[in-house]
Amino acid sequence: MNLNIYLGMLHQAEKTLAESFRQVAAGHGDEPDVHFLCHTLAQQCEEHSRLLHPIVERYGEDPSDAEPERLHAEGLSSTRQGPVGLLRDLQDLYLLASLVDVTWTMVKQAGSALRDRELLEVVERCDGETSVQLRWLQTRMKQAAPQALIAAR
Amino acid sequence: MVDRIAQIWGTRTPYPRDGLWPVRVDQALGEGVSADDVDRWVQSACVLCSNGCACDIAVKDGAMVGIRGRAGDLVNHGRLGPKGLFASWQGVSHKDRLQRPMIRENGRLVECDWDTAMNRITERSRQLLRDRGPLSHGFYTSGQLFLEEYYALAVIGKAGIGTPHMDGNTRLCTATAAAALKETFGADGQPGSYTDIDSCDAIFLYGHNMAETQTVLWSRVLDRIAGPDRPKVVCIDPRDTEVARHADVHLAVRPGTNLALMNALVHEILAHGWVDEAYIQAHTVGFEQLKATVEPWNAEAAAAICDVPAADIRKAARIFGTSGRVLSTVLQGFYQSAQATASSCQVNNLHLLRGLLGRPGCGILQMNGQPTAQNNRECGADGDLPGFRNWENPGHVQELADLWDIDPLTIPHWAPPTHAMQIFRYAEQGSIEFLWISATNPAVSMPQLPRIREILAKPELFVVVQDLYLTETAQAADVVLPAAGWGEKTGTFTNVNRTVHLSDKAVEPPGEARSDLDIFLDYSRRMGFTTRQGEPLLAWEGPEDAFNAWRECTRGRPCDYTGISYERLRGGSGIPWPCNEENPDGRDRLYTDGIFPTDPDYCESYGHDLLTGATVGPEAFRATVPAGRAVLKTADYHPPHEEPDGEYPLRYTTGRTAYHFHTRTKTGRSRQLTQAAPRAWVELGADDAGRLGIGEGDLVRVESRRGRIEVPARISDIRAGTVFAPFHYGYWDSDGTPGEHPTAANELTLTEWDPVSKQPVFKNAAVRVEKIGDAEGPAPAPTTTASRPSAAAENQGTRRPRPTTGGGEADATEDVAATPPPRFPDAVRPGPGSDRPGGVSAGSNSAGSDQEARP
Structure with a gap:
């Protein structure tokens, strides 16, 4: 059984995303909607890790990740400035959240095959929220992009 | 004579449930003016709150000298509030009025002629459009202009310039009303009517200090309270308002915790089974999600968050759950607080759960704060497209492009129109360099004023201010345009419960002041905005042209004005839209059949996630919302982002x-x-x-x-x-x-x-x-x-507050029961010769004015 690899990936990805949301919140305090919502969404990611915990207890997780990383998703080391910087930071969050999203989907596939009702309930709640995170990021980026890419000084 | 400063709501005229609210004609004339002195009375409606009280302006020797309520109007039955009586014409007939345009020269505002001022505007506008494009332009309007003016500006902004940066101070007052209606019902449009006050068994006021914000509407409630079968009153407000003093239950919640309370009210309604299951089944979607969200929110849980007794929450829920007919009204205590849309949607949800909609006494009034806020929402000079069209629906954008004869790509629809706070943020960052502010005063009304003052003072931001007076904002402008005020121009506007009124020009504006419509049309002419055929984009001569163009824009939309004309609006009562072939006299209340405007091809919005604001999008909306159903939208409670602490307790x-x-x-x-x-x-x-x-x-x-x-x-x-x-x-x-x-x-x-x-x-x-x-x-x-x-x-001696009175200067006459009360639809039935749509016979009882039309 290799589910532990994916549970490890998921746990790590949620943790990275939470930290990155907080990083963006801290770096973009002048955009209050981004600032406050990123804090809220960081809490959501941490709650996902908490909800995942009993599943991890049962299947274990492989934090060392037996599969070597080829694509590195280490989170945001710092934030950028200005309108294009905001757009880029949100886009980075989008990539990280996409990784979380697709990882949940794969875990769900395994959960379905395992007929693990508890796991499927956790996935439904968490992946639903992750997909809203993605939709919010896209909504906010689509709003910001024309101004940032055309009119910003 | 009644001192209407001391007696804000005037003399009581009690009436029973399902009775007609008696007429009381309120009148105040200027000092030394008697009714015999008045040369003529000019029809209008009051613009000092969102209630939309119909009135007549007294004119003598070319000046406004008084005001009286219109007895035959469905909104106010003759009444006026203190602001209408004492600041309507008095508020515009003042020596401080701006009389000539001004431009900034060497850091100071100096008077100039219109050509100089307009040329300065168009020069900057042209240069920026050439060098930086349409996204350099922003327009910030008001809830005070007339419908014709918003529509003109919407066409200029969306079809002439092509900027998404248009909003009004309606963002500050009424944006949540519109948002909550769109989320739940698919489109803006007030479900209820003021007449629901006449018929309700209970009235819930959510963050709505109606006694002070809409004094005449509160008079109607007070008259029911004074009647033989008073409705129960539930008040949610942290202050001990007049509403709270009349309440059976007063929930003085901690500011910022509304959603916790609302979740508990829904929880209680579900726990007791006070629901109409057949209605939920037939007319809504999202019940399971709603149930799951409120599940943890019992009365005790909310009581701990809101700091009100759990027993009071249960008592309020019981009143909602067991009263035959419930009216809910919502205003700024919800709209301007944390989780505004989610809290306001819960009000809609309570009504849907019990099926309390579309019947007398069973209404929702998601209130507006300003007299013409509704028109800004309708016309699209704020963050919407005209006619409640959906920016995510390419078909709707094409309709506008066809109507205006322009390339649909000109109309910005890649994202929602930019909201006011973001417009100011772009100005702060320097990407909006041209900001035209009309009839509003952000230097006092926006949040965090030290920041707003800095933005307005930025030398690289070109600010145009169009107003009656040299406001705090105008003092920071590069160009100041003197606008004509109420009574000095003609136009229409629409109140909270969709009632359209005409306000006719009574007097000439002072000096060289011009109507806002004339100013916008002049700008459009000078900028040379044209259609695809090369015709002028706005070829209108005056307000009636604009109104008729607007009627076409609304055809087939929820806010259908096609059956309304200036002629129909003169003489009788205001008319509640939709007014068209199907509804020749307008409609008192919407959704009588439980069919809601959520058809994906028709709706104004596909909705949002209420926690984040993420758009649902067309595909997901089509997949989840059966056409015609209302959506039981919800979100979980989150604490406000700034809470008291040791430093700021x-x-x-x-x-x-x-x-x-x-x-x-x-x-x-x-x-x-x-x-x-x-x-x-x-x-x-x-x-x-x-x-x-x-x-x-x-x-x-x-x-x-x-x-x-x-x-x-x-x-x-x-x-x-x-x-x-x-x-x-x-x-x-x-x-x-x-x-x-x-x-x-x-x-x-x-x-x-x-x-x-x-x-x-x-x-x-x-x-x-x-x-x-x-x-x-x-x-x-x-x-x-x-x-x-x-x-x-304990207030002793000089600290004892003296009672507030008018000191002999605030006397108004109140003519009680001067005429029988107006009723819908008789009061709006047109007389012969009017252009009533659809060739429907006016009927034998509706000839002549509304007075004659009464049964």
């Missing part, structure tokens, strides 16, 4: 007093109103005041992380731990700047907004309060309103 909230409107641009010019509420104050509860060593009238400093105000303290019955300041008091009547003792409530508020409606959070911030000076007398706060002094405060 008190909660701060802001609001209106009965005697003023907005930044007092008009009401501050009325002697009666200014005497009633002359200067700023702050309200504290007796316990907090005692702990801080503050007595009535002491000068206190209220400080947040953004700024400070220094004003006298009124010890009132506001809930403990909460501080209130009225938002009216800027600096135009001092020296234009905050000075030594700043007074504007928004010095302290924070820059934050609801994720869906984008309405700023004015009702929750953390502050600290300290005494900085001894009282020189009582605080200058009215004693007739929520700022009434607390009985618990």
Whole structure:
């Protein structure tokens, strides 16, 4: 059984995303909607890790990740400035959240095959929220992009 | 004669459930003017709150000299409030009026002629469009212009320039009303009617101090309360308002916790099975999600968050759950607080769960704050497309392009139109360099004023201000345009319950002032905006052309005006839209059949996630919402983002007093109103005041992380731990700047907004309060309103507040039962010769004016 690899990936990805949301919140305090919502969404990611915990207890997780990383998703080391910087930071969050999203989907596939009702309930709640995170990021980026890419000084 | 400063709501005219509200014609004439002196009366409606009271303006020797309510109008049955009586014509007929345009030369505003001012605007506008493109332009309007003016500006912005950066101060007052209606029902449009007051068994006021914000509407409630079968009243408000004093249950919640309370009310309704399962089945979607969200929110859980007794929450829920007919009204206590849209949607949900919609007495009034806010929402001079069209629906965008004969790509529809707070952010960052502000005063009304002043003062931002007076905002402008005011121009506007009124020109504007419509049309001509055929984009000569163009824009949309004309609006009552072939006399209330405008090809919005504001999008909407069903939208409670702490231990909230409107641009010019509420104050509860060593009238400093105000303290019955300041008091009547003792409530508020409606959070911030000076007398706060002094405060000698009266200067006549009450639809039936649509016979009982049309 290799589910532990994916549970490890998921746990790590949620943790990275939470930290990155907080990083963006801290770096973009002048955009209050981004600032406050990123804090809220960081809490959501941490709650996902908490909800995942009993599943991890049962299947274990492989934090060392037996599969070597080829694509590195280490989170945001710092934030950028200005309108294009905001757009880029949100886009980075989008990539990280996409990784979380697709990882949940794969875990769900395994959960379905395992007929693990508890796991499927956790996935439904968490992946639903992750997909809203993605939709919010896209909504906010689509709003910001024309101004940032055309009119910003 | 009645002193209408002391008697805000006037004389009672009690009436029973399902009775007709009696007529009471209120009238106030200028000093020394008698009714015999009046040359003529000109039809209009009041623009000093969102109620939309129909009135006639008295004209003598070419000047406005008085006002009276229109007996036959469905909205007010002849009544007017203190602001209408004492600041309507008085608020515009003042020596301070701007009479000539001004431009900034060497840092100072100097008068000039119209050509010079307009050329300066168009030169800058052209240069920026050439060099930086349409995204360099922003327009910030109002809830005070007329429908024709919003529509003209919407066409200029969306079809001429092509900028998404258009919004109004309606963002500050009514954005959440629109958002909540769109989320639940698929489109804007007030479900209920004022006549629901006549028929209800219970009325719930959610964050709505109706007694002060819509005084005439509150008179209607008071007359039911004084009648033989009073409705139960439930009030949700942290202050001891007049509404609270009449309430069977007063839930004085902590500011910022509305959603916790609403989740508990829904929880209780579900737990007791006070639901109409057949209605839920047939007419809604999303029940399971709603049920799951409110599941943990029992009365105790909400009581702990909101700091109100759990028993009171249960009592309120029982009234909602067991009363035959319930009317709900919602305003700024919800709209300007945390999780605004989610909280307001829960009100809609309560009605849907019980099937209390579309029948007499079973209404929802998601209120507006301003007289013409509805038109800004309809016309698309704010963050919407005209005619409640959906920016995510390419078919709707094409309809507008066809109507205007332009390339659909010109119309910005890649994202929602930019909301006001974001427009100012872009101006702050320098990507909006041209900002045209009409009939509003952001230098006092926006949150976090120190920041707003800095933005307006930026030398690289070109600011045009179009107003009646040299407001705080106008003082920062590069070009100031003198606008004609109410009574000086013709146009229409629409109130909270969809009733359209005509306001005819009564007198000439002062000096060279021009109507806002003329100014916009002039700009469009000078800029040379054209259609694809090369015709002028706006070829209108005047307001009636604009109105007729607007009618076409609304054809087949929820706000259908096609059956309304200037001629039909003259003489009788205002007409509630939709008014078309199907509804030749308009409609008193919507959704009588439980069919909602959620058809994906028809709806105004596909909706949002209420926690984040993420758009649902067309595919997901089509997949989840069966056409015609209402959506039971919800979100879980999250605490407000700024809560009291050791440094700033008190909660701060802001609001209106009965005697003023907005930044007092008009009401501050009325002697009666200014005497009633002359200067700023702050309200504290007796316990907090005692702990801080503050007595009535002491000068206190209220400080947040953004700024400070220094004003006298009124010890009132506001809930403990909460501080209130009225938002009216800027600096135009001092020296234009905050000075030594700043007074504007928004010095302290924070820059934050609801994720869906984008309405700023004015009702929750953390502050600290300290005494900085001894009282020189009582605080200058009215004693007739929520700022009434607390009985618990000991006010001796010079600190004892004197009762607020008109001092002999605020007398109005009240002619009770002058005529039989108007009723729908007879009051709006047109006379012969009118252009009634569809060739429907006017009927034998509806010839002539509304007076003759009554049964």
